[in-house]
Amino acid sequence: MNILITGGSGFLGARLARTLLQQGRLALNGGAARTIESVTLTDRAPPPADLQADPRVRFVGGDLLELANARTLPAAGTDAVFHLAAAVSGECEADFDLGMRSNFAATHALLEACRALGTRPLVVFASSLAVFGKQPGRPLPRPITDDTLPTPQSSYGIQKFIGEQLVADYARKGFITGRSVRLMTVSVRPGRPNGAASGFLSGMVREPLAGLRAAVPVPAETLVALASPARTVEGIVRAAEASDSDWGPLTGINLPSLRTTVGEMAAALEAVAGRPATELLDWAPDPAILRLVDTWPGDVAWDRARGLGLSADASYEQVVRDYVRENPAAVKLAAR
Amino acid sequence: MNILITGGSGFLGARLARTLLQQGRLALNGGAARTIESVTLTDRAPPPADLQADPRVRFVGGDLLELANARTLPAAGTDAVFHLAAAVSGECEADFDLGMRSNFAATHALLEACRALGTRPLVVFASSLAVFGKQPGRPLPRPITDDTLPTPQSSYGIQKFIGEQLVADYARKGFITGRSVRLMTVSVRPGRPNGAASGFLSGMVREPLAGLRAAVPVPAETLVALASPARTVEGIVRAAEASDSDWGPLTGINLPSLRTTVGEMAAALEAVAGRPATELLDWAPDPAILRLVDTWPGDVAWDRARGLGLSADASYEQVVRDYVRENPAAVKLAAR
Numbered sequence: 001m002n003i004l005i006t007g008g009s010g011f012l013g014a015r016l017a018r019t020l021l022q023q024g025r026l027a028l029n030g031g032a033a034r035t036i037e038s039v040t041l042t043d044r045a046p047p048p049a050d051l052q053a054d055p056r057v058r059f060v061g062g063d064l065l066e067l068a069n070a071r072t073l074p075a076a077g078t079d080a081v082f083h084l085a086a087a088v089s090g091e092c093e094a095d096f097d098l099g100m101r102s103n104f105a106a107t108h109a110l111l112e113a114c115r116a117l118g119t120r121p122l123v124v125f126a127s128s129l130a131v132f133g134k135q136p137g138r139p140l141p142r143p144i145t146d147d148t149l150p151t152p153q154s155s156y157g158i159q160k161f162i163g164e165q166l167v168a169d170y171a172r173k174g175f176i177t178g179r180s181v182r183l184m185t186v187s188v189r190p191g192r193p194n195g196a197a198s199g200f201l202s203g204m205v206r207e208p209l210a211g212l213r214a215a216v217p218v219p220a221e222t223l224v225a226l227a228s229p230a231r232t233v234e235g236i237v238r239a240a241e242a243s244d245s246d247w248g249p250l251t252g253i254n255l256p257s258l259r260t261t262v263g264e265m266a267a268a269l270e271a272v273a274g275r276p277a278t279e280l281l282d283w284a285p286d287p288a289i290l291r292l293v294d295t296w297p298g299d300v301a302w303d304r305a306r307g308l309g310l311s312a313d314a315s316y317e318q319v320v321r322d323y324v325r326e327n328p329a330a331v332k333l334a335a336r
Numbered sequence: 337m338n339i340l341i342t343g344g345s346g347f348l349g350a351r352l353a354r355t356l357l358q359q360g361r362l363a364l365n366g367g368a369a370r371t372i373e374s375v376t377l378t379d380r381a382p383p384p385a386d387l388q389a390d391p392r393v394r395f396v397g398g399d400l401l402e403l404a405n406a407r408t409l410p411a412a413g414t415d416a417v418f419h420l421a422a423a424v425s426g427e428c429e430a431d432f433d434l435g436m437r438s439n440f441a442a443t444h445a446l447l448e449a450c451r452a453l454g455t456r457p458l459v460v461f462a463s464s465l466a467v468f469g470k471q472p473g474r475p476l477p478r479p480i481t482d483d484t485l486p487t488p489q490s491s492y493g494i495q496k497f498i499g500e501q502l503v504a505d506y507a508r509k510g511f512i513t514g515r516s517v518r519l520m521t522v523s524v525r526p527g528r529p530n531g532a533a534s535g536f537l538s539g540m541v542r543e544p545l546a547g548l549r550a551a552v553p554v555p556a557e558t559l560v561a562l563a564s565p566a567r568t569v570e571g572i573v574r575a576a577e578a579s580d581s582d583w584g585p586l587t588g589i590n591l592p593s594l595r596t597t598v599g600e601m602a603a604a605l606e607a608v609a610g611r612p613a614t615e616l617l618d619w620a621p622d623p624a625i626l627r628l629v630d631t632w633p634g635d636v637a638w639d640r641a642r643g644l645g646l647s648a649d650a651s652y653e654q655v656v657r658d659y660v661r662e663n664p665a666a667v668k669l670a671a672r
Contacts, residue, residue: 096509135585149485151504151587158505162498168487169494173432249471251487 001026001034004074006064006110007085008041011191012126014048016082016233017041021054028080028122029177030243042073043085065101068109071116080122080240083110088196089130089156096155103159111166115175122177124239125167127252129184129225130157134295143301146253153295154197161252168250179239180252184227184300187265188323190330197292201226204262205269205320208280211332217286220263223298227257227312228319235310242308253304256312258319261298268317272324273333337362337370340410342400342446343421344377347527348462350384352418352569353377357390364416364458365513366579378409379421401437404445407452416458416576419446424532425466425492432491439495447502451511458513460575461503463588465520465561466493470631479637482589489631490533497588504586515575516588520563520636523601524659526666533628537562540598541605541656544616547668553622556599559634563593563648564655571646578644589640592648594655597634604653608660609669 003020007013017039020026027033041047042060051057060073064085067073074081085106092099107125114121133153134140141148152158164180171178189202200217201224207214227235235255239247270278302310313319324331339356343349353375356362363369377383378396387393396409400421403409410417421442428435443461450457469489470476477484488494500516507514525538536553537560543550563571571591575583606614638646649655660667 135587138585147485149483149587151585152501153508155505155509158501162501165488165494165498165501169491172489173491249474249487251471251485 001028001036001079002038002040002075002077003036003080003082004040004042004078005082005084006042008059009043009045009047010084011189012186012229012232013041013043013082013084014051015229016084016236017047017051017057019233019237021056026080026237027241030241030246040073040075040078042067065106065109068106068113071113074113074117074121076117078117078121080124081110081114082124082126082236082240083107084126086126087156088194089154090195090197092156092159093154093197099155099159103156104162107163108166111170111176115170120174120177122240123167123179124236125163125178125180126236127160127164127180127182128157129182129254129257129297129300130154131161131164131182131252132297132300133157134297140297143299144254144297145301146251146304154292164252171250177244178250179242179247181235181239182252182254183232184225184255184257186229186232187226188319189229190323190327197289200289201265204265204281205323206330208269208277209273209324209331209333211280213280213282215286216262216266216281216283217289218262218293219285220261220266220283222262222293223259224262224296225257225259225298225300226316226319227255228322230322231256231313235305238308238310246308248304254300254302256302256305256310257300258313258316259299260316265316268315268320271317272320277333337364337372337415338374338376338411338413339372339416339418340376340378340414341418341420342378344395345379345381345383346420347525348522348565348568349377349379349418349420350387351565352420352572353383353387353393355569355573357392362416362573363577366577366582376409376411376414378403401442401445404442404449407449410449410453410457412453414453414457416460417446417450418460418462418572418576419443420462422462423492424530425490426531426533428492428495429490429533435491435495439492440498443499444502447506447512451506456510456513458576459503459515460572461499461514461516462572463496463500463516463518464493465518465590465633465636466490467497467500467518467588468633468636469493470633476633479635480590480633481637482587482640490628500588507586513580514586515578515583517571517575518588518590519568520561520591520593522565522568523562524655525565526659526663533625536625537601540601540617541659542666544605544613545609545660545667545669547616549616549618551622552598552602552617552619553625554598554629555621556597556602556619558598558629559595560598560632561593561595561634561636562652562655563591564658566658567592567649571641574644574646582644584640590636590638592638592641592646593636594649594652595635596652601652604651604656607653608656613669
């Protein structure tokens with residue numbers, strides 16, 4: 001089996017690649033598990049060294065829109081495509097044209113290139129919780145369900161929702177086997193801030209654990225829908241494995257989310273790393289971020305994902321402990 | 337005031353142009369009514385002679401995608417754009433690339449050209465009932481409301497729904513003032529069959545009135561959501577007039593629909609033109625059309641349209657009588 005991961009050098013793409021390479025096999029669309037012969041990673045920057053060292057990994061650097069338009073990717077014989085590449089929410093709001101190019105045009109071009117293969121490859125499209133947004137003067141439905149009408153309040157959310165529509169129609173037409181999964185806000189995201197407006201939901205744990213101060217730009221009672229990196233990758237892989245009939249409608253599904261508050265997140269941080277960690281938090285509401293966060297749903301149901309056997313993180317404290325265990329070099333404060 | 341109508345030579349575009357030229361004034365977005373100085377019609381073919389004779393009418397022939405990409409249209413000084421141009425449902429299902437070009441790429445290009453004006457023109461986008469479709473193995477919600485999640489089951493429906501998303505985001509960003517209206521199945525549509533899968537819903541009245549046989553490819557009990565040409569144009573004009581606050585959310589709205597059945601339509605035809613008309617109907621289920629029609633909603637609520645003061649046709653018999661009155665040259669059977 002040959003796999004392509006767009007955004008393959010990013011944090012999620014690299015983690016997905018490691019997961020797939022480690023399990024060594026993958027069952028697509030309810031079929032039998034087959035050996036993974038190759039994993040092609042495409043991104044602007046090269047992937048981490050451990051992935052480059054794996055003989056099954058191939059890296060194709062460049063601009064996804066150009067690579068797809070040139071039919072360089074996906075290569076003939078590609079069985080599954082995990083499309084994670086995207087410009088993030090903050091970038092798309094600041095630079096409309098960038099978002100339309102990276103998220104809208106590139107997704108369309110990638111689907112066209114998949115169609116051109118003529119082999120109906122399986123495509124898992126990473127959509128986002130950001131398809132849901134509170135409209136001015138109207139409350140958000142509580143909870144948001146798989147069948148709630150998305151009303152994106154950001155260009156990023158619109159572009160992701162358009163991607164879902166394209167994936168659904170390319171699948172209905174038989175050009176691809178399509179799976180759209182709406183990722184929750186991933187926390188704790190390791191590494192450096194990435195320009196996503198939701199970045200502080202990782203930074204407020206990651207930075208204090210590294211001994212650095214971190215801003216918390218929203219009130220403690222702010223409700224958020226989170227998923228750990230492990231649960232997120234689990235959902236993406238499950239989408240590829242599920243049969244068409246288990247998957248059901250071609251509309252996007254909400255991946256499992258842990259419903260918590262920013263205050264509970266801080267409490268979990270303190271439970272793991274003590275007062276020295278939470279004393280590094282600067283609670284200072286930022287009107288610009290508040291305005292954006294106010295449009296995000298915190299209460300998200302995920303019935304279809306549950307039907308596929310997926311589950312949410314048990315607690316945010318466990319999520320923080322997992323981060324500490326997985327990222328020893330980035331943690332300076334002793335965990336309890 | 338300067339107006340652009342795409343698809344301006346088509347039946348609906350020409351009727352909209354006549355309505356606007358006749359009233360001579362238009363109030364945009366809750367403002368004061370202003371004199372209409374020009375109406376630019378763009379289409380592949382020239383508009384009807386009566387429109388060409390009006391000194392306020394300008395015709396720009398050509399391909400909308402090219403005209404928009406070249407920034408030929410909309411011209412500087414355009415206050416309102418009515419975007420009706422589209423490849424119809426049957427065409428889009430038979431030729432995927434045609435639909436993606438005419439409905440997806442051209443709409444995107446037109447919105448970019450509107451944005452390039454820098455004057456935030458008002459754009460009324462003609463979306464469609466076809467954004468709603470019954471998914472395999474799942475019933476459609478009854479009724480469909482303005483807040484029902486669209487699950488298009490045709491490429492045409494997907495392309496229209498993507499258009500709604502683009503209009504919403506271009507409006508949210510302040511590039512345009514956006515209005516997406518979902519047109520119901522227009523009946524009785526005059527003229528010749530146009531390749532829409534729903535064409536028989538006009539043909540089964542229009543052809544017998546002209547003394548011609550017509551196929552009815554679905555059972556009498558088939559539920560349909562219809563609007564007359566007059567009600568459809570009324571909804572499109574109202575969308576342009578409504579203020580942002582009266583309009584509300586940037587999501588698409590369902591225009592008013594008359595809920596009837598194909599059997600009731602035949603009965604209305606008979607009430608107007610007698611047995612000689614209905615004896616020209618060939619009731620012969622067509623599996624291909626049945627499969628498609630089975631995915632269409634017949635029970636559609638339109639609360640937002642009602643809130644804007646719009647109403648549905650009172651009865652289908654009245655719709656048939658209006659058609660007879662408006663199209664004397666096309667009616668051979670004497671109306672009662």
